[in-house]
Amino acid sequence: MMWKRIGKILLVLLLLLAALVGGYAAYLLLTYDRIEDRQVVEVENTAQTEGVTARVGETYTAVTYNVGFGAYSDDYSFFMDGGKYARAMSEAAVRENIGGDIALLERDNPDLVLLQEVDRGSTRSYQVDEHELFRKAMGEYAVNHGVNYHSAYLFYPLTQPHGASLSGLSTFSRLEMTGALRRSLPVSTSLYKFIDLDRCYVVTRIPVDDGKELAVYNVHLSAYTEDESIVKAQIAMLSGDLEQDVAAGNYVVCGGDFNQDLLGDSPAVFGTDASAENWAKPFPKELLPKGISVAWDRLGQAEIESLAPSCRNADAPYEAGVSFVTMVDGFLLSDNVEILELETVDNGFLYSDHNPVRLRFTLREKEGGRG
Template identity: 55%
Template structure:
């Protein structure tokens, strides 16, 4: 009788566990959704953005920075990279890292800013509205924010779940943004879509004095998909939009976190430790339309060799000697945009697993 009773209780417990697991799986799949494509974004103006149009033959500057949702201080490691943590250490750590990133950005005083992994409300960053913090730090700007992904509550890792995440990307300009749109990228349709989440890029247009537009493409391509064709399809879609703007005679700057090696040979340039599975594959520049190029490709070998890495692998705390580093952040530019300089702002990954990249450029007259 006692054995029967124990087996009965064990059966009930297992039944409850099984029901909870099934209910959770159902919740994840039923609440999963993709954000609509071609979503018109609200343009937010704070103070007085410069009233004049962007002019030709004038040097401007732009910075791109994946701020890592405020978690990645240099001693942080992330579970999806093989590290330990799934959230920022605590709410104050997230606030401190965002404030540190803001200080870095403001110190460069660039005309345009691209930011990725900016949380609006997420378990991983303890509900801190990072976009609000960033916008509060700047005066006289025009900006557009797009939600990159809005994920259901992920219960993994079990002891400290990654939780629910609503996060996105921000484009900030000293000049008025005329309009901005969010484009939904193709993503993995397998179960990996729950890990890599949604993906997008935004297109924000700035008026140029000759009647054309400076088209600012802010991108964050897939990182954790196992299917390499997904990233290629993302770049093909991006290229189609870029091609349309090129054919209209507009000026193109496409920047952000490409999650691909924009140098093509980062390991040899940075003499980084070899990874068994290098997730940062060479960027397939052959998929780009004629008239658009990776800004780093314009540099001489000497200047390429002087660059600092823009990203570290977060499997362990950052160590300059042993951490894997690469260059996944940067810019694509059209041939009517002249590159004056491009550099990584090397702050030793103090506030993020990425370093910012800054470019100076000018727009060429139409011939």
């Protein structure tokens, strides 16, 4: 009799567990939706830069920086990379890291700032509106924010669920923004979409004094997919838009986190062991349109060898000379954008698992003069 009662209790418990798992699976499926493509992104602080056009021959500075949702201090490790944490260590840690990011940007005082993984209401970053922190600190810039992905509540790991995410791309400019558009990138349609989430890039338009436009692309490509067809489809789509801007005679500065090895063989450059952690595959440059190139490719070998890496693996706290590092951040540029200086800002991964990349550039006057 006792064993029969225990059996009934176990059966009820199993049925309850099955109902919970099934209900959660239904919740994920029913709440999943992709953000619409070609979504107009609102530009804020327009009065600050109204009438300030880009000028051919003028020198400008752009910085691209994945801020890692304010979690990645140098002692942080992330569960998706095999590390310890699913959330930032605390709300105070988020605010401290974002404050450090802001101080870095204020020191460089760039004309253009392209930020990725800026959370606005995520469990993992304790609901801190990071975009608002940057916007308030950088009040002299025009700014836009496009949502990269939003996700349902992820009940994993069970001891500290990652939770729901709302994260995006913030673009700041001291030059007038006449508009911004969000483009939805191809992503996996399998169950993997609940892990790798949505992806996009935001194109910001800035008028140039020769009648053309400076097209600023803020990009964050997929990170965890092993399906190379998805990666190639994303870059092919991006290349299609870049090609249209090149054909129109516009100037293109496309920066961000490409999650691909922009140097082609970063382990050889940085002397790190790629046998276990080389998740960053060589960027498929052959997919880029004529007139667009990876900015790092314009540097000489000595300049490449002197670079600091832009990204670390977050399977463990950062340890210089031990942690796997690579170069997934940088710029794609049109031929009419001349590099004056290009470097990684070596911050020792103090506030993020990425280091900023800084570009000083000028817009070339086209052959035959203006008009």
